[in-house]
Amino acid sequence: MIAGDVYKMESHSVSNIVQRGGTILKSARSKEFMTPEGRKKAYDNLQSLGIEGLIAIGGNGTFTGAMIFGNEYGIPTVGAPGTIDNDLYGTDYTIGFDTAVNTALDAIDRIRDTASSHDRIFFIEVMGRDSGYIAIQSGIAGGAELVMVPEVLTPISQVVDTLKQGWSRSKSSSIIIVAEGDEEGSAQEVADKIKLQVDENADIRVTTLGHTQRGGTPSAYDRILASRLGLGALEGLIAGQKNVMAGIINNELVYTPFEDTIRLPKPINEDLLRMVKILSV
Amino acid sequence: MIAGDVYKMESHSVSNIVQRGGTILKSARSKEFMTPEGRKKAYDNLQSLGIEGLIAIGGNGTFTGAMIFGNEYGIPTVGAPGTIDNDLYGTDYTIGFDTAVNTALDAIDRIRDTASSHDRIFFIEVMGRDSGYIAIQSGIAGGAELVMVPEVLTPISQVVDTLKQGWSRSKSSSIIIVAEGDEEGSAQEVADKIKLQVDENADIRVTTLGHTQRGGTPSAYDRILASRLGLGALEGLIAGQKNVMAGIINNELVYTPFEDTIRLPKPINEDLLRMVKILSV
Amino acid sequence: MIAGDVYKMESHSVSNIVQRGGTILKSARSKEFMTPEGRKKAYDNLQSLGIEGLIAIGGNGTFTGAMIFGNEYGIPTVGAPGTIDNDLYGTDYTIGFDTAVNTALDAIDRIRDTASSHDRIFFIEVMGRDSGYIAIQSGIAGGAELVMVPEVLTPISQVVDTLKQGWSRSKSSSIIIVAEGDEEGSAQEVADKIKLQVDENADIRVTTLGHTQRGGTPSAYDRILASRLGLGALEGLIAGQKNVMAGIINNELVYTPFEDTIRLPKPINEDLLRMVKILSV
């Protein structure tokens, strides 16, 4: 918008992209848009191009920018929640989350294959700076012994207890999922702390998935969610919605003010957290 | 139950199976259980083993058997919906459906790769004897031009029209998803009918996915759903539920009488059907 | 070449395509190139564009065209073997073959998951009009009971015998791979013939993979092979090679005259065929 780098998209513009990860728009965070001058340029460009509404895809950073821009210039904007962390209030799931969970799960499954042949403790770091959603869902689905998330305190002593209980039941190996934002540090840091507190012969291994979770062919769930939310954002815009995010809650399309999606925390799913404990026994 | 082939499962009995397709129980349809004599044997075995409740995993055939058995002998049974077709009333999704959709989607993606290089009409047959759920979800996610399902009449003439419209917009190739229970027949039969009505040089190809959709590593969604429903079935049984199926509707655990899951049809999702039309333009 | 639809490719022209199936060139079979007039146009275009050499990617059809064109106009051409069937003399493997085998194998694995839970006969049709390479390699890798290929006669009576031997050893289910060019017909036709000769209650299922085998993210093996053969074709052209195909035999780059790749049959690997028999016991 700031550079006026705009082109019209027809239906054939999106042919054969549905199976690709990443973005064909190549949009990314813009520092210039955070300045009044940048936003002025963007507004002038939209004006001269006759563009009367925006759909913003992203998370809280994106929506904060869109809200400020909307307040300054009155351009109606509807948001679509696109972030793998699933940390947005106003929707059950965000676009990219299901794919990220399956990518993390694939890594857990592969490690589990080797876990059955050797005695080891594996730490796997998944994304989630403020949110344990990926950690919890991939941990349940992968049968992890423990999941460490930012929303819940899991002191090192509790990790050690869990490991020792597993050994006492002669479990051959243990898999612990660490969300990157856990208060005990990264998976490597947690592993280093654990090493000091268990048998020195324990074989401790760390996997850090990093940006692998942000790419890959999107899952069916994500594509259908994206289709519904994209259509919902468009139809909302046409119907006069502005400064709201389109979301799906309990299978229904809902619009939540940007203000709320930005301000309100998304509570962690207590049911799933309870299930981690039950299933890891 | 009839053969008394029973063993006690501990937590380690299910270690390292979470990533596997198929069933470790190797249970399957039993003709003997459809007879009063077979059920009598089953009841006697349960009695002598001190088994006081059952969890039945399956679809309407399974639940019909469970209901009759429950009525005859009073053994409380709670069902967990396990069928890839997602055709059960009483739950938004069934265990196996998400994995089956992703398997069908992978096939569509692969065919789309070749569709971009050659001019062709592809017919892909997916499962769904009475239900178009797999066809519709994989069709939306895969960007199919048309989806043919048992619940909606799609005459051959409409298929031909859709193909001709695509050609007039110079689409290079078309992908049509056919649920196995469509009223126009199998994908091969539909393809044979179409061949007579379009240009004789049209290059028509058929893929029949068959049982590939029933296997494979389960997706994260399916594993979490199975964990929730398995726990729900168990806790329901403990709490005194009987002759009901555990399901998830709008993220809430619900119990629906077997009678209703068997008798009531699951309506097709009209929203998704509308989206197929919008997205295929 | 005929339409003069030519653009210069730089290194960034191929950025981020290495993981994609299909072709970004969108080249395909051309009927016009089979006529002297079509080839004249192609030559005139190459002349006016100053193009002095060609690399042709494909199979025997492609190389036949390239050879005729080279003989008529003297333009040097080096071929790179790109066909999933692996039926080209002059190279151990062709580009696309390893990916196709893995795609077929994934289908076999998924079906095997369900095979362990039910008693069934599965027929899986893989590509190979004149060649059993995909069938044999996926059959060994997937542990199939029998592989039916064009190069070897496998009468229906032998299929029936194999099935009966399996049942007598109480195998629960059987997987039979049928190359599309087998002399007994398609997988569906073989299944129909078998149905008449085994127990009428036998549960027979057919999967036809079709063009799924031509798409999908290429495997590591295929990408490295394509890199070696592409470089080999280019360096051959620069060094003055013409009317030859670049191939890899026993890990060495070799150039084989188009005449031989077209005329000589690629023998089936007898070692692998022997292994199918040993492993299926």
Next chain:
Amino acid sequence: MIAGDVYKMESHSVSNIVQRGGTILKSARSKEFMTPEGRKKAYDNLQSLGIEGLIAIGGNGTFTGAMIFGNEYGIPTVGAPGTIDNDLYGTDYTIGFDTAVNTALDAIDRIRDTASSHDRIFFIEVMGRDSGYIAIQSGIAGGAELVMVPEVLTPISQVVDTLKQGWSRSKSSSIIIVAEGDEEGSAQEVADKIKLQVDENADIRVTTLGHTQRGGTPSAYDRILASRLGLGALEGLIAGQKNVMAGIINNELVYTPFEDTIRLPKPINEDLLRMVKILSV
């Protein structure tokens, strides 16, 4: 062997395991076997069980043990090369290598998806304590900008130069593969060193694949290789071979004395190393 934990395997003992990662034997490194007492126990057990030959699956550690045991007690042993690192003299490829390369490649592909949308430097650590095989093959197949391997010195200054050259050609992002045994340290350590030498705003990310490379469904190539080598080991043993490893060189089965596989280094493939440089331009 030491514990006498032995059971007879029939053909059905291996039914439905071909698609699984890991080992059903659950064998692992044994400290006791490194002592004369341990080997004595093993020999006594073999004697009393009437076992006259061994097939040892593994790498140099396994073969060293087998050779010592063979020298002490005369039990003939033939080895099958099973290690993902492909660092064994006497065979072109080892069992597990192709699967590990494809797993690493999948991670590179996923990261590449995000690389196209943002400006970043990605470091991906793959396995290979003494060997750069996985790094080089996945690097070529994934189109990495640079590959750092133990066999070749790649000073940090060269990494910085490569990055700067890429930026000068306006590459949007760079992927660098680091074998775990590289002389500059782990991927994290290399990243930390680079951070000090490039623009402080550079966005540097690290992925450590770890044991994910040791698990997962084996590729077609690996299963066929394992079938050939397993059969080769068995037929070698029957034919009187001892203290040798079965390998495949240029598509031919060869037997190499354990002494040589242990002592001789496997040279890195110079052709592939040259190709990394050509393709990364």
